[in-house]
Amino acid sequence: MKKLTQIFVGLVVFLFVEGNISAQSEEHPLLVVSFQKVKLSDIAAANKLINEKIAPILNGMVDEGMLYGWGLFNHAWGDEWNVNVWYTVKDMDAFSKFWSEYVERIREKQPDAWNELRGYIQEHKDNMYTILNQYPVPPAE
Secondary structure (H helix, E strand, C coil): CHHHHHHHHHHHHHHHHHHHHHHHHCCCCEEEEEEEEECHHHHHHHHHHHHHHHHHHHHHHHHCCCCCEEEEEECCCCCCCCEEEEEEECCHHHHHHHHHHHHHHHHHHCCCHHHHHHHHEEEEEEEEEECCCCCCCCCCC
């Protein structure tokens, strides 16, 4: 019975959180930011890997309309989260579809890229933001 209660509570929490995310993003696109801590001596190598192995896949997904855009940024001054990637998408559903396809394409086209990139990363976190203003505004679908 305890297990059944845990499953029920988990389902209710999932539906509440998913409903909140979907409701928040229905009218506004999402900005998803992936932050990494990388040793200063490894930043150039991590950037090179992203630009050579991962960027072509992401650029293709922008061309196909799965992403509005993406980018790589390093901090010039600030905290230890120093190799970061951002993605913009229509909404949470679009991000889920994009991410599944992205992971699959990397596995097919660059099977060693994830492990190589993980070798540079000391710590990782992701954040999702609702974009309230975006200029220029993406084309309507």
